[in-house]
Amino acid sequence: MSRQTILPGTTAGGQQTTLGVMGGGQLGRMFVQAAQAMGYFTAVLDPDVSSPAGLVSHFHIQTDYLDEQGLAQLMQRCAAITTEFENVPAPALMTLGAHRPVAPGAEAVGIAQDRAREKAHFVRCGVPCAPYAVIESATQLNAVSDDLLPGILKTARMGYDGKGQVRVKTRDELAAAWTGLKGVPCVLEKMLPLKAECSVIVARGWDGACVNLPVQLNLHREGILAVTEVYEGNIPVALAEQAVEATKSIAEGLHYVGVLCVEFFVLADNTLIVNEIAPRPHNSGHYSVDACDVSQFDLQVRTLAGLPLQQPRQHSPSIMLNLLGDLWQGDGQVTPPWDQVLALPGVHLHLYGKLKASPGRKMGHLTITGPSVDAVRTHALAAAAILGIEAF
Ligand SMILES: Nc1ncnc2c1ncn2[C@@H]1O[C@H](COP(=O)(O)OP(=O)(O)O)[C@@H](O)[C@H]1O
Ligand SMILES: [Mg+2]
Numbered sequence: 001m002s003r004q005t006i007l008p009g010t011t012a013g014g015q016q017t018t019l020g021v022m023g024g025g026q027l028g029r030m031f032v033q034a035a036q037a038m039g040y041f042t043a044v045l046d047p048d049v050s051s052p053a054g055l056v057s058h059f060h061i062q063t064d065y066l067d068e069q070g071l072a073q074l075m076q077r078c079a080a081i082t083t084e085f086e087n088v089p090a091p092a093l094m095t096l097g098a099h100r101p102v103a104p105g106a107e108a109v110g111i112a113q114d115r116a117r118e119k120a121h122f123v124r125c126g127v128p129c130a131p132y133a134v135i136e137s138a139t140q141l142n143a144v145s146d147d148l149l150p151g152i153l154k155t156a157r158m159g160y161d162g163k164g165q166v167r168v169k170t171r172d173e174l175a176a177a178w179t180g181l182k183g184v185p186c187v188l189e190k191m192l193p194l195k196a197e198c199s200v201i202v203a204r205g206w207d208g209a210c211v212n213l214p215v216q217l218n219l220h221r222e223g224i225l226a227v228t229e230v231y232e233g234n235i236p237v238a239l240a241e242q243a244v245e246a247t248k249s250i251a252e253g254l255h256y257v258g259v260l261c262v263e264f265f266v267l268a269d270n271t272l273i274v275n276e277i278a279p280r281p282h283n284s285g286h287y288s289v290d291a292c293d294v295s296q297f298d299l300q301v302r303t304l305a306g307l308p309l310q311q312p313r314q315h316s317p318s319i320m321l322n323l324l325g326d327l328w329q330g331d332g333q334v335t336p337p338w339d340q341v342l343a344l345p346g347v348h349l350h351l352y353g354k355l356k357a358s359p360g361r362k363m364g365h366l367t368i369t370g371p372s373v374d375a376v377r378t379h380a381l382a383a384a385a386i387l388g389i390e391a392f
Contacts, residue, residue: 005306006305017040018040020044020077020100022092029052032057033297042058044061045061045074061073065089066089066091068095080102082258083109083280085280086112091106093105103258113158115155116134121253127250129274129275130189130265131148135185136185148189149168151174151191152165153165153166153178153187156185161223168188174188193268195266196266197275198217199262201213205302205303213285213288213296215239216287217235221390224360227322227392228283233373235266236270242272243272246264247260258300260280261280261281263276263284286350286365286367290318290348291369316346317376321366321389324361324363326359328363332358344382346375347379352364
């Protein structure tokens with residue numbers, strides 16, 4: 001659908017201009033907060049009565065993602081609609097997209113939902129990814145080349161935070177793992193020796209204009225993002241430039257509109273390998289709220305509303321620490337000592353309003369900013385020590 005600029009304020013009909021989001025998790029919450037800061041009303045569609053975004057939105061449509069009445073209500077309220085997680089059913093986005101501007105669109109989200117289609121897109125764009133094979137049948141399983149072992153078997157759909165993945169060393173382990181995953185369509189990827197992981201967030205407008213955040217250096221623990229470090233020199237300049245160019249070409253190839261994150265691996269010889277894409281703001285971009293003049297959520301609002309995009313400027317080095325439910329002791333009942341952490345300079349606490357802490361659950365994050373990388377690192381390590389987060 002072609003686009004007009006959507007400005008905040010009261011419409012001719014006396015309604016408040018409202019932006020909508022499919023999904024009510026923490027990413028939706030931070031989108032809602034950015035949209036509200038610019039004067040928009042917001043609507044969230046999420047079945048969970050206490051979803052983080054639903055709790056802070058003007059409107060919360062509490063239905064399933066495919067509920068026709070829910071989708072109709074969302075369209076009736078909203079001038080444009082975005083998504084905050086990639087597993088929003090593509091048919092729901094198509095329904096919405098027939099009547100309202102929707103960014104990102106169903107086609108791009110559909111590709112990001114499926115590792116096999118995603119990898120085919122990388123190949124089309126000429127961006128190297130890990131050697132892989134699609135496994136949808138016993139024949140394909142048996143035909144897998146030994147070169148892909150040891151490898152990681154990943155379900156093609158619905159995986160996140162390392163879920164739906166099995167590491168396999170031998171053909172027997174591979175066969176057992178595929179059976180264990182109930183024979184659903186999978187991708188087997190060669191296990192690569194990673195030196196580092198990084199990600200790039202771009203925002204692309206309806207007119208094709210594209211801006212990027214600085215490259216994020218990411219540390220994962222047990223398949224979940226733990227630490228993101230963003231400052232000049234976090235990765236070699238040539239690599240950073242390559243990652244930004246690759247991300248832009250991936251976005252371009254998707255005719256993407258909205259905020260897109262691309263995750264990369266860096267190998268020992270500094271080869272850059274694309275891992276996966278997220279058709280939305282990303283955990284590794286949370287620092288941008290506190291460390292950049294335009295955050296990834298501001299960019300999401302701007303792309304959705306057809307507002308101008310400006311290249312964001314990072315005004316402070318930053319380190320982001322994820323706060324997982326493991327930090328809440330006593331079976332999730334004991335609140336961590338935020339007062340001690342906030343006594344450190346440059347610490348920004350973000351909690352997502354989740355009612356229950358459980359191991360591995362993303363409850364919030366800390367962003368540490370400061371006048372120098374050394375200061376940021378010192379205070380980030382001190383915060384980690386107070387909270388019992390492993391040093392990095
Ligand atoms: N081919 C690979 N070789 C080495 N490590 C990998 C490979 N694929 C994934 N990993 C590790 O597992 C993490 C999670 O995998 P990823 O494909 O990004 O899944 P998710 O959708 O759960 O984020 C990665 O960030 C990386 O640390
Ligand atoms: Mg990932």
